[in-house]
Amino acid sequence: MVMFWVSLLAISILLYVLLDGVDLGVGLLFGLTNGEARRSEMLSAVAPIWDGNETWLVVTAVILWGAFPLVYANLLPAFYLPLIVMLLGLILRGVAFEFRYKTQRLRWIWDVSFAGGSLIATFIQGLTVGALVEGLQFTNGEYSGGAVGWLTPFAVLCGIGLCLGYALLGACWLVRKCEAEVRDVARRQIPVLAVGVLAFLVLVFAYALAEHLPILHRWIDRPYLFVFPAIGAVAAIVLALSILNHNDYWPFYMVALIFMSAFGTLALSFWPYMIPSVITVDQAAAPQSSLTFMFWGCGVVVFPLMLLYTVISYSVFRGKVRETAGHH
Amino acid sequence: MDMTALLLSRIQFAFTITFHIIFPSFTIGLAAWLTVLEALCLATGRPVYRVIFEFWLKIFGVAFGLGVVSGIVMAFQFGTNWSVLSKMSGPIQGPLLMYETFTAFMLEASFFGVLIFGRSRVPPWFYLFSTAMVALGTTFSAFWIMVNNSWMQVPSGYVMENGAFVPNDWTKILFNSVVWSRFPHMLLASYLTGAFCVAATGAWYVLRKEYHAEARIMLRMGLGLAAVLMPIQLLFGHLVGGYVNTYQPSKMAAIEGRWNDEKPGSEVLFAWPDVKNRRNLFAITLPPPFGSLIDSDSLTAGEKGLNSIPPENWPPVVIPFFSFRIMVGCGLVMLGLAWLGSYLSYKHRLAYNRPLLWLTFLSFPLPFIAIITGWFTAEVGRQPWVVYGVLRTADAMTPFLTAREATISLAIFCSVYAFIFLFGTFYIYRLIRIGPVRKLIEAPHLAVPNRPMSLADEAPIQEPSHVGAGE
Numbered sequence: 001m002v003m004f005w006v007s008l009l010a011i012s013i014l015l016y017v018l019l020d021g022v023d024l025g026v027g028l029l030f031g032l033t034n035g036e037a038r039r040s041e042m043l044s045a046v047a048p049i050w051d052g053n054e055t056w057l058v059v060t061a062v063i064l065w066g067a068f069p070l071v072y073a074n075l076l077p078a079f080y081l082p083l084i085v086m087l088l089g090l091i092l093r094g095v096a097f098e099f100r101y102k103t104q105r106l107r108w109i110w111d112v113s114f115a116g117g118s119l120i121a122t123f124i125q126g127l128t129v130g131a132l133v134e135g136l137q138f139t140n141g142e143y144s145g146g147a148v149g150w151l152t153p154f155a156v157l158c159g160i161g162l163c164l165g166y167a168l169l170g171a172c173w174l175v176r177k178c179e180a181e182v183r184d185v186a187r188r189q190i191p192v193l194a195v196g197v198l199a200f201l202v203l204v205f206a207y208a209l210a211e212h213l214p215i216l217h218r219w220i221d222r223p224y225l226f227v228f229p230a231i232g233a234v235a236a237i238v239l240a241l242s243i244l245n246h247n248d249y250w251p252f253y254m255v256a257l258i259f260m261s262a263f264g265t266l267a268l269s270f271w272p273y274m275i276p277s278v279i280t281v282d283q284a285a286a287p288q289s290s291l292t293f294m295f296w297g298c299g300v301v302v303f304p305l306m307l308l309y310t311v312i313s314y315s316v317f318r319g320k321v322r323e324t325a326g327h328h
Numbered sequence: 329m330d331m332t333a334l335l336l337s338r339i340q341f342a343f344t345i346t347f348h349i350i351f352p353s354f355t356i357g358l359a360a361w362l363t364v365l366e367a368l369c370l371a372t373g374r375p376v377y378r379v380i381f382e383f384w385l386k387i388f389g390v391a392f393g394l395g396v397v398s399g400i401v402m403a404f405q406f407g408t409n410w411s412v413l414s415k416m417s418g419p420i421q422g423p424l425l426m427y428e429t430f431t432a433f434m435l436e437a438s439f440f441g442v443l444i445f446g447r448s449r450v451p452p453w454f455y456l457f458s459t460a461m462v463a464l465g466t467t468f469s470a471f472w473i474m475v476n477n478s479w480m481q482v483p484s485g486y487v488m489e490n491g492a493f494v495p496n497d498w499t500k501i502l503f504n505s506v507v508w509s510r511f512p513h514m515l516l517a518s519y520l521t522g523a524f525c526v527a528a529t530g531a532w533y534v535l536r537k538e539y540h541a542e543a544r545i546m547l548r549m550g551l552g553l554a555a556v557l558m559p560i561q562l563l564f565g566h567l568v569g570g571y572v573n574t575y576q577p578s579k580m581a582a583i584e585g586r587w588n589d590e591k592p593g594s595e596v597l598f599a600w601p602d603v604k605n606r607r608n609l610f611a612i613t614l615p616p617p618f619g620s621l622i623d624s625d626s627l628t629a630g631e632k633g634l635n636s637i638p639p640e641n642w643p644p645v646v647i648p649f650f651s652f653r654i655m656v657g658c659g660l661v662m663l664g665l666a667w668l669g670s671y672l673s674y675k676h677r678l679a680y681n682r683p684l685l686w687l688t689f690l691s692f693p694l695p696f697i698a699i700i701t702g703w704f705t706a707e708v709g710r711q712p713w714v715v716y717g718v719l720r721t722a723d724a725m726t727p728f729l730t731a732r733e734a735t736i737s738l739a740i741f742c743s744v745y746a747f748i749f750l751f752g753t754f755y756i757y758r759l760i761r762i763g764p765v766r767k768l769i770e771a772p773h774l775a776v777p778n779r780p781m782s783l784a785d786e787a788p789i790q791e792p793s794h795v796g797a798g799e
Contacts, residue, residue, distance in 0.1 A: 048441035051396060055437045058429050061403045066426040069418025069492075076407030076414075077726040083408055084737045087401050088744045094397040095748050098390050102755040147733050287494045290419040294426055302430040309438035316446050 001291045004299060005067035006281055012063055014263050016056035018169070018256050019310075023050040025170020027093055027118025028163060029189065030111070038182050039111065041321060045177040047097055048317045052310060054090065059306075066294055068284040071274045078136055078143040079128055079150055086124040093117030122166045123159040130158025133208075133215055133266070138278045154207055161200035168193040169259065172252035177321050183248065190243055190251060194236070197258075214277055218269040225268055232261035334725050336734035337409040340741060342707075344401055346700055347745050351395030353699045356470055356515065357522020358388050359463035361549075362443075366459045370452055376541050383542070383764035384526070387756055389444055394752045396437070398745070403429070409734070413714055413724035417493050420486060420501065421476055428472030436465035467515065474511040475502055481706065482506045482575045483715050493715075506575070509567035516561040517702070519553065521695035524662065526550035527669070528692035529760055531685045542764050548673050551688070554666035562659060566622075572709075573623045576716060577632040579709035580623060582645040583652045585611070586633045593619025593631030598653065601645050606635060641712065648709035651701035658698035665691055 023046035030042050046053075064072040076083060096114035100107050127150065134154045137145035171193060174186035208216050219225055235257035242250035272280045285291065362384060369377035403425065406414045414421070442450060442458040450458070485500030486493045495501060527550025533543035573580050581587075585596040587606050595618040599608035620629040634642060669688055672678040678685070714721040 048445040051440055052434065052437040054396075054400070055429070055433045058400055058403045058433055061407075062422065062426040062429045065403075065407065065414060065418055066422030069415055069422055072407045072418060072422070073411040073415035076404060077409070077411045077729060080408050080726075080729065080733050081736060083404055084740065087404060088740055090400060091397040091744060091748065095393055095752065098393045099748075099751060099755060102390070102758070143728065147730060286419045286422065287489070287492070289495045289498075290423050293495065293498050294423045298423075298426050298430040302427075306430060306434040309434050313438040313441050316442055316449050 001288065001295060002067075002281060002285045004295060005063065005285070005291060008299065008303060009060065009063045009067065010263075010267055012056055012059045014260065015310075016053070016060055017263065018259055019049070019053035019056060021166045021169045021259065022046065022173045023053055023170070024093075024118045024122045025166035025168065026173060027114055027170070028122065028167045029170050029174070029186070031115030031119065033185075038185075041178055041182050042174060043097065043100075043114075044321045045174055045182075049313060050094070050097060052313055054094070057090075067286050067291060068274060068281075069286055070279055070284040074138075074141075074143055074275060074279065075132075078145065079131075081147060082124045082127060082150060086121050089117040089120030089124070091117070093121065119163065122163050125159075126162025126165075127155045127159035129162070129266070130155035132276065133158070134211075134213060135276055136278075138275070141278065154204075154211070157200070157203060157207065161197065161204065164193055164196040164200055165259065168197055169252075169255050172255045175248050176252045179320055187243065187246070187251075190239075194239065194255075198236070201262075215269050218271075222268070225265060228261040228265040228268075232258045235261065330729065330731050332731035333729045333734045334722055336731060336738050337725055337729065338721065340734065340738045341405060341409065343738070344398065344405060344741055344745070346703070347749065348395065348398040348402060349699060349703060350696055351391050351398065352466065352469070353514075353518045353521050353696065354525065355388060355392050355395055356463075356466040356518035357520070358384060358391065358525075359459070359466045360519060361522050361526060362388060363456070363459045363463045366456045370456055376545065379764045379766050380542050380545060383759075385443065386759050390752055390756050390759070392436075392440060394748065397748075401741075408737075409726055409729060410714070410724050411726040413719065416491060416719060416724075417480075417715060420479060420493050420495050423495075424472055424476040424479070424501075428469055428476070432465045432469035432472065435468070436462055439465070470514055470518065471511055474514055475507050477706075478504070478506040478510055480715050481710060482571065483718055493718075505567075506571045509564055509571060513561070513564040513568050516557055516564060517695065517699050520557055520561060520662065521699065523550045523554040523557065523666075524695045525692050527554065528689050531688035532760070533763065534679055535682065535685050535689060539763050544679070547669070547678065547688070551666050551669040551673060551678075554662060555670040558659070558663040558666050562663070565656075565659070569623065570625070573631075576710065578634070578637050578641055579643060579648060579705075581632055581634045581637065582643050582648045582709055583705060584619065584623065584631070585645070585649050586619070586631060587635050588633040589630060589636050590616065590619065590633065591630035592617035592621075592626070592628050593623060595619040595622055599649075601649050603645050643709050643711040648705045651704035651708070655698045655701040655705060658694045658701070662691065662694050662698070 026042055026046050030039060033039055033042060061072070064075075092113035093115075094117075096110040096117070100110035100114070103110075131150035131152065131154075134152055136143060137149055143149070168190065171186040171189045175183050175190070178186070207213075235254045239251055239254035239258070242254065270276055272282070274281055274284050362381060365377050365381040365384070368374070369381060406421070439458040439461040442455070443462055446458065447455060479501055482504070483493070484504060485495055485497035487496050488494070526546045530543040530546030530548075530550060533539045534547065569580075572583070584593075585599050585601045585608050586593065587608070594616045595614040596608060597612045597614060599611035599613075602609050617627045619631055620626050623629070623631055634645065665684075665687060669678060669684060672681055672684065710716055712720050712722065714724045
């Protein structure tokens with residue numbers, strides 16, 4: 001039962017990163033884009049799906065609370081300020097989808113909040129993961145790192161890295177969903193961003209080596225983990241080829257594969273801990289009566305339905321955006 | 329424990345949840361109304377329903393967006409500020425909120441996209457289905473929130489193990505009289521909110537002599553629905569009072585401004601509770617047994633007063649006392665408006681009764697005020713407990729949260745919420761002022777195809793200056 005909920009948690013986080021990563025990334029690139037026509041085409045590429053994408057963040061939060069209350073109750077207050085700033089970033093970018101079309105004179109406010117909110121939210125998500133990898137200060141199973149215990153150079157580096165990563169994901173989505181100028185600009189951005197992501201990964205690895213991060217031991221214990229970077233490397237090669245061939249569809253899936261391999265690496269290096277070297281999966285798990293109650297309803301029945309809704313909504317809005325233009 | 333941080337955290341929770349509830353209480357009702365309109369449009373083929381649908385869909389879009397983004401905050405705030413509560417009650421509240429997210433949010437979010445952007449991409453039946461799914465999602469969401477909050481009001485179905493609430497009987501948690509009187513109470517409140525906002529908009533257009541056909545439908549449907557639902561709502565309100573009387577004597581005594589045990593009880597209609605001297609000033613009181621009759625449905629029942637409850641277990645008496653009276657007052661005014669308006673509308677005299685039209689137009693804040701003050705009664709009345717009788721609010725806060733962090737977070741919440749609220753309400757106001765757009769609307773499939781709808785005899789069509797995402 002615990003394994004089931006760990007898996008569901010992992011799937012939800014992964015789906016969140018892949019799906020909301022797309023529209024956060026589009027938000028980042030939106031900030032670099034001029035011209036109303038291009039901007040509104042970029043928005044159209046994510047407008048029907050962003051709300052569903054973001055819901056996976058709430059799904060992640062409630063799985064944590066329901067199935068692993070100890071982790072929920074420890075991590076959220078440890079990241080108090082960054083989490084709240086991230087939520088406000090998500091709020092500002094979320095309302096921008098509706099609000100920017102309600103005004104012309106003040107549209108710039110919502111464009112700034114869309115790009116800025118996306119940047120803040122992405123940076124903080126990267127920061128959080130970085131701080132977790134590096135390790136937070138705990139005393140007797142309770143967070144004791146203070147108000148800014150998460151603020152380290154490594155965490156900041158991870159924040160920047162995730163911005164590059166989401167932007168890459170967003171660019172690939174634009175190539176897939178858009179045509180003409182928006183697609184061509186995005187295609188030119190992909191190599192730059194991809195090289196940036198690669199440089200970031202090298203830096204992270206070098207830092208981890210230099211600082212002897214405890215998470216590295218997992219790699220020595222579990223050499224099979226190297227299969228993930230290998231998958232990532234293959235995906236990067238296919239990505240490069242598909243860009244050279246001007247293919248609209250492959251880049252997105254390849255970058256998604258790179259994200260999955262990075263995520264798999266990270267998740268398996270954490271195992272069996274949820275908060276590295278402090279709280280394990282089994283310690284964090286909710287009592288059996290809670291897990292069972294959630295399993296038969298949410299787990300077996302509703303989770304597949306949620307995936308179904310997601311598939312329905314993506315298939316209703318499949319294809320290039322141009323063909324569907326005209327809802328604004 | 330930092331007492332300033334505690335106070336700030338309580339203010340922050342109260343502020344963010346009050347802000348949040350404004351939008352769901354509006355959109356739950358509106359989603360149901362949109363479903364009815366879309367179904368009517370498909371069934372009758374009358375384009376006027378489509379015009380009204382498209383108009384309210386735009387407003388729904390803005391309000392729904394504000395509800396979504398302010399709701400995400402709530403999923404995190406239990407953990408950030410109330411980590412002791414989340415640790416202890418996680419095994420019960422966590423699964424309940426998980427059910428909410430799983431059954432409601434994903435349904436709403438996915439089909440909301442279809443609603444706003446998918447009209448041209450899906451067949452009419454699927455569009456109606458999507459509308460109904462959004463409405464169903466909002467209803468599910470309300471249900472799980474009411475289960476969750478009802479458990480905090482009257483905890484049941486659990487045992488304490490290692491300092492945590494461990495569920496041992498989910499049927500008791502889900503199916504009890506508390507949930508099943510409070511959930512309909514909230515749902516009806518949302519429908520009434522939708523009904524009054526629709527009726528007020530209709531009244532405004534009639535006063536401005538615009539959008540005659542749409543305005544009449546909005547007025548008639550809004551007031552008619554309210555006229556039917558309002559008495560049912562009062563009944564459920566009374567049932568909710570029943571659970572408070574049974575399980576939460578301290579809240580009941582505060583609401584009633586009752587200091588001494590009485591058998592049978594009297595009923596304070598209005599007063600100024602003087603907490604320090606434990607008495608009521610300027611009291612207007614109905615003699616016994618009215619208090620027992622209202623609180624316990626009995627002519628002889630004894631009613632508990634605050635004096636027989638230790639003061640450290642009292643809620644802040646003044647807040648539930650007044651918020652309850654404001655809620656009931658709003659409800660009674662709404663009942664009068666709905667009945668009178670529906671009667672005049674039935675007699676075809678409403679359109680000429682300008683004072684009543686003005687009152688209807690100005691009535692739209694009433695349901696919001698009633699919902700907010702109703703929640704104040706429930707939540708402030710539960711104090712000093714976060715889980716009634718078991719866990720105190722003061723013991724539930726994150727132990728290492730400092731006043732400085734709480735100040736910063738509260739300040740940014742206030743500024744960002746004020747910012748988006750001002751713009752959001754302004755945009756909704758402007759959408760309503762511009763009114764329904766009658767062009768570019770093709771007749772539904774059941775109607776004669778390819779015939780542009782007639783635009784005769786009405787005021788010139790106003791093109792909105794900036795078209796929105798709902799177009």
